[in-house]
Amino acid sequence: MQEQEREKKSKEESTKIKSPTKKEDPKKEEQEEKNRSRSRSQSPAKKESKEEKDEKNIYTFSFEENKLIKIIFWNVGGLRQLLPKKELDKLIQEEDPDMICFNETKIDAEVIEKMKLEKTFKEKYNLFSYFNNCKEKKGYSGTAILTKFKPLSVSYGMNIEKHDKEGRIITMDFDKFYLVCCYTPNAGEGLKRIDYRVKEWDKDFFEYINNLKKKKDVILTGDLNVAREDIDIFEPKGREKMAGFTKLEKESFNNFLKMGYTDNFRSLHPGEKKFTFFTKRAKGAREENKGWRLDYFVTNNDLKNIVVKECDILDKNKYVASDHIPIKLTFNCKV
Numbered sequence: 001m002q003e004q005e006r007e008k009k010s011k012e013e014s015t016k017i018k019s020p021t022k023k024e025d026p027k028k029e030e031q032e033e034k035n036r037s038r039s040r041s042q043s044p045a046k047k048e049s050k051e052e053k054d055e056k057n058i059y060t061f062s063f064e065e066n067k068l069i070k071i072i073f074w075n076v077g078g079l080r081q082l083l084p085k086k087e088l089d090k091l092i093q094e095e096d097p098d099m100i101c102f103n104e105t106k107i108d109a110e111v112i113e114k115m116k117l118e119k120t121f122k123e124k125y126n127l128f129s130y131f132n133n134c135k136e137k138k139g140y141s142g143t144a145i146l147t148k149f150k151p152l153s154v155s156y157g158m159n160i161e162k163h164d165k166e167g168r169i170i171t172m173d174f175d176k177f178y179l180v181c182c183y184t185p186n187a188g189e190g191l192k193r194i195d196y197r198v199k200e201w202d203k204d205f206f207e208y209i210n211n212l213k214k215k216k217d218v219i220l221t222g223d224l225n226v227a228r229e230d231i232d233i234f235e236p237k238g239r240e241k242m243a244g245f246t247k248l249e250k251e252s253f254n255n256f257l258k259m260g261y262t263d264n265f266r267s268l269h270p271g272e273k274k275f276t277f278f279t280k281r282a283k284g285a286r287e288e289n290k291g292w293r294l295d296y297f298v299t300n301n302d303l304k305n306i307v308v309k310e311c312d313i314l315d316k317n318k319y320v321a322s323d324h325i326p327i328k329l330t331f332n333c334k335v
Contacts, residue, residue, distance in 0.1 A: 264311035
């Protein structure tokens with residue numbers, strides 16, 4: 001009897017659960033789903049998803065056969081002086097480079113942090129930024145690269161302590177090539193550094209580039225501090241003992257080119273007398289076109305993965321924030 005009463009009671013409770021409550025379930029479940037959806041939209045997981053989406057808006061490297069890649073190089077003579085003048089804005093707007101290499105940034109980690117440079121370049125120009133600063137004295141030397149494409153890896157210097165203190169080299173490893181941004185040491189007033197420059201720096205740096213070339217194509221750019229031929233200086237006569245135009249410096253650089261490298265501007269513009277540097281010490285040098293060609297794009301002769309299309313010097317009257325003129329290289333990547 002008790003067992004029958006328990007079964008009867010159980011059926012009654014079951015009936016209660018399945019009756020009016022069931023009619024309310026769809027609305028209740030719909031509301032609960034809305035609540036869950038609202039909760040998910042406010043959760044960290046959703047925020048991470050947004051960041052991932054934003055990251056995809058940064059270009060990934062494309063090796064499409066017909067896509068032109070453009071690199072700009074510019075010795076800016078100090079980033080702090082350059083940025084307020086808005087010439088970088090103009091350069092990026094008009095040229096739309098995929099990468100920009102700088103020499104003589106003249107900043108340190110404190111300045112980068114104070115000026116929020118990494119954040120500024122990312123948010124304003126959609127460019128990643130990498131810096132190699134002088135470790136020995138503030139406001140001296142330094143290199144930087146801004147890029148739409150994240151490299152596979154980045155290295156700073158040539159892994160030789162005596163050469164790596166002044167922040168003169170950044171090397172980016174991409175799938176098809178290395179990009180090397182270099183600010184070569186000047187032989188200095190009275191040629192006081194010429195032995196270091198030619199016998200130590202050039203020797204080790206050229207070996208460094210040769211070792212990279214064994215692995216993949218190399219694009220070298222920078223203020224290499226040498227006018228390698230008479231055509232690369234407005235008036236060669238009487239300047240053979242000036243830093244950047246001595247016999248030792250010219251021979252050293254030209255011997256490097258003979259190892260299997262191309263000076264791309266001179267190769268594409270063999271007879272053109274065009275300069276990248278106009279000293280501020282001589283009044284009217286820029287206006288009278290009394291300059292030097294010190295800035296280069298150099299590539300290995302036996303290019304396997306890239307095809308150079310153009311290398312040129314930009315308008316000297318358009319970009320006047322520095323005593324150097326921006327130069328550019330455009331190329332295709334082979335698929």
